[in-house]
Amino acid sequence: MSHSKASTDFLRNAEHAKWHDETLWMIREKRDLASQKVPEWENLRTIASSIKEHVLSNLDHLLLEFEANATKNGIQVHWAKDAQEHNQIVLDILKKQSCAQVVKSKSILTEECHLNPFLEKNGIEVIDTDLGERIVQFLHQPPSHIVLPAIHLKKRDISELFHQKLQTEKGNEDPYYLTQAARTHLREKFLKAKVAITGVNFGIAETGEFVVCTNEGNADMGVHLADVHIACMGIEKLIPRRNDLGVFLRLLARSATGQAITNYTSHFRGPEKGKQIHLILVDNGRTEQLGRE
Incomplete structure (x- = not known):
């Protein structure tokens, strides 16, 4: 995809461009207001940065500690050097489960790996x-x-799309109505799914658990109904201790959407009886980047 071509095409629609600009600035303003309500905001950012610098300086030891504790908890840990290996590991797990359909929650890492x-x-x-x-x-x-x-989309765009895909009422742009239609559509998919895929926001070396932060609860719905949970994690998502998590949770949602905290902060430490958790640790150029001056 050519970014310059795609942006040129998008900007031809002045109404959409104006909407996109205003919405992005609205989110930025919410973020700034949320940060201003925390007196120790800049101190939290400094502490978070120091924790991450410590992780990157000790990544080899911390990853092995994380793997050992996760394995002890019953999580099956896989290592992927690049996107191709990550994708193949996911496919192999799905094939073992004879799975032809999978539900997935938002994961920037899986976007990165295509x-x-x-x-x-x-x-x-x-x-x-x-x-x-x-x-x-x-x-x-x-x-x-x-x-x-x-x-980048407006209500009328989504209304027309849902009319085509979900047979909603044509011209109905009510957000609640459209959201309920999506909910009904997705509930059926959740109930049938044998395998669910999520990203990972934080992996905790000390305990071998990982944390997934969402606002819609869709990650929890997927993994609790499915027999197999595949969690995809970039190796930079590691933090040393559970105590460190509080620093990042105070920053994360405020920086992203201006919320005090995400609606769901879910800890996964081990699989339920009869179920599986697979955790894929992905490099995909991260150590190469870390090795540069």
């Missing part, structure tokens, strides 16, 4: 369950924003 098209080429249907991700998936578009994947 997991969806890889699985689809191999006969696996991928259902993105984050509402914004499902919308852009229906449109065969990549996410337009790291947090708000469908921020």
